[in-house]
Amino acid sequence: MAEPTRIAVVPVRDGALPAGAAETVAVAAGRALVVGSGARGAVEGLAGVATRTRWWDTPGFAPGTWAAALAPLLVDEDMVLLPGSPDGRDLAPRLAALLERPVLAGAVEVRDGRVATSCFGGAVLAEHHPRDPVVVTLQPGTGPAHPHPSGDDTPAGTTEELVLDAPAGPEAEVLEVLPPDVATMDLAEAPRILGGGAGLDSAERFHELGEVAAALDAAMGATRVITDRGWVGHERQIGTTGVVVDPRLYLAFGISGAVQHTAGLGDPEHIISVNTEPHCPMMTMADLAVVADANATLDELAALLGDGAAADGGASAERAGA
Numbered sequence: 001m002a003e004p005t006r007i008a009v010v011p012v013r014d015g016a017l018p019a020g021a022a023e024t025v026a027v028a029a030g031r032a033l034v035v036g037s038g039a040r041g042a043v044e045g046l047a048g049v050a051t052r053t054r055w056w057d058t059p060g061f062a063p064g065t066w067a068a069a070l071a072p073l074l075v076d077e078d079m080v081l082l083p084g085s086p087d088g089r090d091l092a093p094r095l096a097a098l099l100e101r102p103v104l105a106g107a108v109e110v111r112d113g114r115v116a117t118s119c120f121g122g123a124v125l126a127e128h129h130p131r132d133p134v135v136v137t138l139q140p141g142t143g144p145a146h147p148h149p150s151g152d153d154t155p156a157g158t159t160e161e162l163v164l165d166a167p168a169g170p171e172a173e174v175l176e177v178l179p180p181d182v183a184t185m186d187l188a189e190a191p192r193i194l195g196g197g198a199g200l201d202s203a204e205r206f207h208e209l210g211e212v213a214a215a216l217d218a219a220m221g222a223t224r225v226i227t228d229r230g231w232v233g234h235e236r237q238i239g240t241t242g243v244v245v246d247p248r249l250y251l252a253f254g255i256s257g258a259v260q261h262t263a264g265l266g267d268p269e270h271i272i273s274v275n276t277e278p279h280c281p282m283m284t285m286a287d288l289a290v291v292a293d294a295n296a297t298l299d300e301l302a303a304l305l306g307d308g309a310a311a312d313g314g315a316s317a318e319r320a321g322a
Ligand SMILES: Cc1cc2nc3c(=O)[nH]c(=O)nc-3n(C[C@H](O)[C@H](O)[C@H](O)COP(=O)(O)OP(=O)(O)OC[C@H]3O[C@@H](n4cnc5c(N)ncnc54)[C@H](O)[C@@H]3O)c2cc1C
Pocket: 196, 197, 198, 199, 200, 222, 223, 224, 225, 226, 237, 238, 239, 240, 241, 242, 243, 253, 254, 255, 256, 257, 258, 259, 260, 261, 264, 274, 275, 276, 277, 280, 292, 293, 294, 295
């Protein structure tokens, strides 16, 4: 019996790959279809993972139109994989509807015909053994770093441009594209994160952390201890059973650095940790380790941001809660 076929569909904007793109291509044994503005340049970001890539450079983000153009190329694929990024989650159900197959959303593992999806905020793993073709979205941070063996003799790294007619699909009218709101954006996509742990003393302190984060153009995250207390929602939990992130800057307030937390941190260029315990793992990992009370440090930061905000009419002060 022929091996089931897999292919990754990777939507890109302005040549930027979404979170989880390389892993999705890895799970698809290196076969990828990259679509969007700057797709040609984005293909370079998949070097070392993609073995056979086709790309379609097309402006804007038009998931209805893209699905209509791509579906005919995907009918014979047993598993169509997309990264579980915002655009991947938008495109996946449209492709599934046109291909008349189900979507398995939020997969954390795809292996040997088995797909495990994360449900109820990571509390439950559901196992699927699809016999018929499916579309799968893969949660960023959960896939392998290298491609599975593809089983064919295609030379590594071949790329091919696609020239597709774009049949008008059902498309919403785009009035304006706004930059993401750091307070609500997908944590996996955030370039700067302020994380809080059990060293912060109250739910109100997390409100303050969120406001300081917003004033610094950063997103707010937390450890599981905090989400279990209900002080912030589970979608803000960083770690193996939360969101896997990959910020450039991570500021940790009162976080010990347990492996279940740090395994979900990606590879930040800079880590700053504020903790009263100088030898805990988070402090050891940090580029700048501040031995101090995290609550007082946060108050100080809020006050400093408040001072700076006087110059801009107090808007930042309001945001920083100062
Ligand atoms: C199956 C499983 C899955 C898990 N998944 C996750 C996950 O996805 N994400 C996750 O985060 N955890 C996860 N955990 C929990 C993880 O093991 C740790 O318990 C958790 O990360 C610890 O959170 P914390 O650092 O906030 O708390 P603690 O470990 O209690 O650390 C608190 C830190 O605050 C410091 N501190 C105390 N007071 C102050 C102060 N005033 N100022 C400054 N610092 C102070 C302490 O020195 C300490 O370092 C998981 C555990 C299991 C068993």
